[in-house]
Amino acid sequence: MLDPVEKSDFYPVRAMTPVTLSIKIGNGQVGGTNVTFDGTPLGSGPITNLPIGTAGQDLKDKSVDCLTTVRRQNPSSGKTSVTYTLKGGVQDQDFTYNDATLSQIGDRVVYDVSFVFS
Numbered sequence: 001m002l003d004p005v006e007k008s009d010f011y012p013v014r015a016m017t018p019v020t021l022s023i024k025i026g027n028g029q030v031g032g033t034n035v036t037f038d039g040t041p042l043g044s045g046p047i048t049n050l051p052i053g054t055a056g057q058d059l060k061d062k063s064v065d066c067l068t069t070v071r072r073q074n075p076s077s078g079k080t081s082v083t084y085t086l087k088g089g090v091q092d093q094d095f096t097y098n099d100a101t102l103s104q105i106g107d108r109v110v111y112d113v114s115f116v117f118s
Contacts, residue, residue: 004110005099012090013060013117018053019088021064026081026098028074031108034067049087059117068111072102082111089117 013019023046025031035042035050042064043050053059070080081098100109 001107002100002102002109004112005097006112007095007097007099008114008116009095010118011086011093011115014088014090015060016056016058017088018051018055018057019059019086019117020049020051021047021066022049022085022087023047023066023068024083024085025068025070026083026096027077027079029070029080029102030073031068031070031082033069036065038062038064061117063114063116066111066113066115068113069108070100070102070111071108072105075105078102078104078107080109082113084113084115086115 023033032045034044068082078101080100083096085094
């Protein structure tokens with residue numbers, strides 16, 4: 001297993017408005033994600049439109065943490081990428097990271113990504 005890919009980004013949110021998170025693993029690879037919000041487990045596995053926060057909750061200065069494990073299954077390429085899509089903030093935004101290449105089928109890498117709501 002490769003060293004984890006560690007990333008952090010800011011996502012501007014609207015006052016008292018929840019956001020949703022979707023995660024897509026690219027390059028023909030497979031995997032899943034464990035998501036925690038403000039230290040509390042929120043979801044795991046494939047993540048699609050996962051709600052973060054509730055109506056009336058201020059998300060500013062809180063963070064969502066994603067541990068995405070990607071396993072190589074594509075025989076023609078060891079490249080990996082993970083796209084995190086946040087919606088409901090000031091502007092919908094995709095964050096794509098493609099920082100690891102796996103050499104053999106079955107190899108894994110963890111993307112340890114945090115988003116701070118600003």
